[in-house]
Amino acid sequence: MVQQLDYQTIREIFTRFQAAEPEPKGELEHTNAYTLLVAVALSAQATDKGVNKATKELFKIADTPQKMLDLGEEGLIEHIKTIGLYRNKAKNVIKMSRILVEDYGGEVPSSRAALESLPGVGRKTANVVLNMWWHVPTQAVDTHIFRFGNRSGVAVGKDVVAVERAIEDNIPAEFQQHAHHWMILHGRYVCKARKPLCSTCLIRDLCMYEEKNLD
CATH class of the missing domain: 1.10.340.30 (Hypothetical protein; domain 2)
Known part of the structure; x- marks a missing residue:
């Protein structure tokens, strides 16, 4: 299992996510x-x-x-x-x-x-x-977050509850509100299951994933 990243590295990761997408949105359409x-x-x-x-x-x-x-x-x-x-x-x-x-x-x-x-x-x-x-800073761990959290070292855990706890314990408070959206979107479009887009990833220098796809 990948080692859990330290606080300052995680802060830098989410600072970059925030700079790239200050207000990430869920993609499910709804009216109420x-x-x-x-x-x-x-x-x-x-x-x-x-x-x-x-x-x-x-x-x-x-x-x-x-x-x-x-x-x-x-x-x-x-x-x-x-x-x-x-x-x-x-x-x-x-x-x-x-x-x-x-x-x-x-x-x-x-x-x-x-x-x-x-x-x-x-x-x-x-x-x-x-x-x-x-707007409660809850963390909904899906397959994308579970994969990204464990690959990168941002939130390491053997199951979704452990990953949820790792997010709450290790990600700075000011990023908690949007943390799960940043991670879902990153996991869905960049840190993909089969062929992650590591060469264009904005946190590739901080990520702990050993099998980076840099083609």
């Missing part, structure tokens, strides 16, 4: 907390691009929990059947929407515990919603 929650839940084992394509028309007619219930499970399936695991996801979205209507007055709760209690919502989904909608 509910559509963000649904989009993130649908994105499990799917691409953001694929989810955005499926939800473009869906969110025009079902942008609240009650409207989603009115659409119904079969109606929802018609919109999301291009997404992996769509039947199970449709069931969860309908169950989630019912709970939001019955227990939360149709509003999305702003606590991690409440979010995680909803069907189809795990820690990662809850953290994304808390970060993107309520």
Whole structure:
């Protein structure tokens, strides 16, 4: 396993990320907390691009929990059947929407515990919603962050919870709000799984990855 980078090196890495992209944004399209929650839940084992394509028309007619219930499970399936695991996801979205209507007055709760209690919502989904909608400096560790964190030495850990903790412990406080977006985007477009673009990477001199692709 790669060694965890020191504080000053991590500070320099995120200073560069911030200079290149001061306000990084998530790529899932949404209009409110509910559509963000649904989009993130649908994105499990799917691409953001694929989810955005499926939800473009869906969110025009079902942008609240009650409207989603009115659409119904079969109606929802018609919109999301291009997404992996769509039947199970449709069931969860309908169950989630019912709970939001019955227990939360149709509003999305702003606590991690409440979010995680909803069907189809795990820690990662809850953290994304808390970060993107309520600007809580949470860290949603996906495959891109897990790969980048361990390759680079920015956040080393054997599982997603360990990497999340490493991010919180090692990245300076002023970068915590946007940290997961910088890492997701870097992992998605530069520090790719099969052929990382090390030769054009803005932190290649600081990264601990031994198998750098410098072609």
